[in-house]
Amino acid sequence: MGEGRLTKEALEQFIKAQCPCVEEFGITCEELGSGYAVLRLRYDERWLRPGKYIFGGMLMTLADIAMYCAILSVIGLKPMTVTNELKINFLRPAVGGDVLARAEVLKAGRRIVYGEIRLFMADDAKKLIAHATSSYIQPDG
Amino acid sequence: MGEGRLTKEALEQFIKAQCPCVEEFGITCEELGSGYAVLRLRYDERWLRPGKYIFGGMLMTLADIAMYCAILSVIGLKPMTVTNELKINFLRPAVGGDVLARAEVLKAGRRIVYGEIRLFMADDAKKLIAHATSSYIQPDG
Amino acid sequence: MGEGRLTKEALEQFIKAQCPCVEEFGITCEELGSGYAVLRLRYDERWLRPGKYIFGGMLMTLADIAMYCAILSVIGLKPMTVTNELKINFLRPAVGGDVLARAEVLKAGRRIVYGEIRLFMADDAKKLIAHATSSYIQPDG
Amino acid sequence: MGEGRLTKEALEQFIKAQCPCVEEFGITCEELGSGYAVLRLRYDERWLRPGKYIFGGMLMTLADIAMYCAILSVIGLKPMTVTNELKINFLRPAVGGDVLARAEVLKAGRRIVYGEIRLFMADDAKKLIAHATSSYIQPDG
Numbered sequence: 001m002g003e004g005r006l007t008k009e010a011l012e013q014f015i016k017a018q019c020p021c022v023e024e025f026g027i028t029c030e031e032l033g034s035g036y037a038v039l040r041l042r043y044d045e046r047w048l049r050p051g052k053y054i055f056g057g058m059l060m061t062l063a064d065i066a067m068y069c070a071i072l073s074v075i076g077l078k079p080m081t082v083t084n085e086l087k088i089n090f091l092r093p094a095v096g097g098d099v100l101a102r103a104e105v106l107k108a109g110r111r112i113v114y115g116e117i118r119l120f121m122a123d124d125a126k127k128l129i130a131h132a133t134s135s136y137i138q139p140d141g
Numbered sequence: 142m143g144e145g146r147l148t149k150e151a152l153e154q155f156i157k158a159q160c161p162c163v164e165e166f167g168i169t170c171e172e173l174g175s176g177y178a179v180l181r182l183r184y185d186e187r188w189l190r191p192g193k194y195i196f197g198g199m200l201m202t203l204a205d206i207a208m209y210c211a212i213l214s215v216i217g218l219k220p221m222t223v224t225n226e227l228k229i230n231f232l233r234p235a236v237g238g239d240v241l242a243r244a245e246v247l248k249a250g251r252r253i254v255y256g257e258i259r260l261f262m263a264d265d266a267k268k269l270i271a272h273a274t275s276s277y278i279q280p281d282g
Numbered sequence: 283m284g285e286g287r288l289t290k291e292a293l294e295q296f297i298k299a300q301c302p303c304v305e306e307f308g309i310t311c312e313e314l315g316s317g318y319a320v321l322r323l324r325y326d327e328r329w330l331r332p333g334k335y336i337f338g339g340m341l342m343t344l345a346d347i348a349m350y351c352a353i354l355s356v357i358g359l360k361p362m363t364v365t366n367e368l369k370i371n372f373l374r375p376a377v378g379g380d381v382l383a384r385a386e387v388l389k390a391g392r393r394i395v396y397g398e399i400r401l402f403m404a405d406d407a408k409k410l411i412a413h414a415t416s417s418y419i420q421p422d423g
Numbered sequence: 424m425g426e427g428r429l430t431k432e433a434l435e436q437f438i439k440a441q442c443p444c445v446e447e448f449g450i451t452c453e454e455l456g457s458g459y460a461v462l463r464l465r466y467d468e469r470w471l472r473p474g475k476y477i478f479g480g481m482l483m484t485l486a487d488i489a490m491y492c493a494i495l496s497v498i499g500l501k502p503m504t505v506t507n508e509l510k511i512n513f514l515r516p517a518v519g520g521d522v523l524a525r526a527e528v529l530k531a532g533r534r535i536v537y538g539e540i541r542l543f544m545a546d547d548a549k550k551l552i553a554h555a556t557s558s559y560i561q562p563d564g
Contacts, residue, residue, distance in 0.1 A: 131529060372505065
């Protein structure tokens with residue numbers, strides 16, 4: 001990246017301008033470090049599926065955005081970084097509260113950036129509700 | 142399942158009542174067969190990410206719902222069937238139009254049901270834009 | 283690739299020279315087309331796990347080699363093409379006979395080549411025993 | 424499991440009797456804890472692919488066996504526990520030495536057990552060479 005680390009504020013401004021649905025989904029950035037990001041999905045009855053579980057699609061969306069933010073923290077604000085693939089395993093139902101996703105970059109290559117995302121209920125950081133891994137392709141990599 | 146095959150109408154009614162966000166996302170069922178389902182994601186500028194690509198999270202959501210429908214066509218209306226894992230590879234940008242997802246069950250076991258989902262632009266059935274595979278867990282399996 | 287399509291004979295010669303374990307595993311190329319390859323794993327009691335199932339590791343190895351061959355049929359003999367990721371779902375036990383793997387390229391991009399691999403018992407092409415998807419990275423892509 | 428934890432010695436004896444190829448591949452158990460296992464793949468020129476990289480198939484085999492051992496450390500010696508799916512991302516070439524795989528159970532459910540496996544060169548525990556996640560199905564789960 002150019003000069004200096006990507007700040008949480010610059011990232012939020014960029015996401016707001018370029019990915020309006022993130023705000024609509026109730027997803028916000030809690031923390032942005034060097035190589036990791038923590039995002040929150042606000043509980044909303046709109047995203048429920050049978051069993052009052054939070055819909056898997058919304059958890060995958062959260063995981064993908066969290067990894068995107070973690071990667072931008074490493075490579076800088078390159079919007080055209082795109083997901084190559086993502087796999088997620090759902091481990092426990094997400095029920096009745098906010099969800100946090102912690103994405104971490106495990107390898108930043110010239111072309112491929114890879115990482116993992118751990119999802120848990122905001123009020124219980126010990127119980128994983130889902131675990132994802134994902135590789136992204138850098139533009140002009 | 143009980144008596145008779147799950148009809149598209151019964152499925153739509155169930156989804157509308159139990160998963161309200163599906164309608165909000167602009168996702169509808171185009172076709173429901175025995176072991177497969179075709180769903181459509183209506184183009185909406187709300188779901189764009191940088192590059193005017195349709196957001197990966199929305200495509201994963203579409204893939205997951207399509208597989209859920211395909212599975213219910215085989216095992217009947219068991220709402221508590223849940224995703225165990227899903228992997229998706231993004232092959233081409235989804236740009237400027239509706240997206241179709243065709244989910245097909247490849248193996249329906251007593252406990253695990255597995256299938257694949259192919260996503261393409263509605264106006265070009267030849268170009269895969271994404272490919273997903275997913276295993277689901279049957280309730281009381 | 284340079285001049286002309288990769289032939290099955292040239293591929294076999296290359297594999298024999300560069301990947302000696304393929305022969306040791308009892309894996310051979312049955313068919314090589316433009317964008318696909320069919321490989322065979324000869325039944326061998328050495329590769330059994332509890333239940334007399336063929337060991338999952340050997341099936342993953344077969345899937346990976348089959349995709350490598352299918353990709354080389356498209357991009358030519360570029361040995362340094364490497365696996366980025368591979369996911370496999372095991373659908374039925376592989377028991378008592380040879381296994382065939384049919385790998386097909388679904389998207390050949392400049393940097394990433396993606397495809398799927400279907401594994402079945404050689405004497406029953408209808409019953410999938412495993413299904414894999416995989417992305418490879420082209421050298422100098 | 425019956426009475427008491429599965430010991431490394433009992434596991435080794437079981438693997439030797441039931442999965443003879445593990446020894447042939449040069450794979451041994453270094454450490455077995457409650458919910459994790461560390462396995463070693465001895466360097467062997469037989470397992471090389473172009474570039475003198477250790478063959479991906481052998482690394483997938485190592486990852487799968489490591490997870491199997493980690494799971495048995497939790498649920499006891501249930502040989503018919505089988506892999507449902509495994510995804511692996513290759514992050515760096517494995518070159519010129521032994522490889523270690525550390526598998527850890529992240530969720531042990533009644534039917535599905537899930538975990539992750541980290542692979543690195545034995546002489547450099549800091550550089551991940553591959554990362555896998557996998558779900559297993561318990562017998563009679």
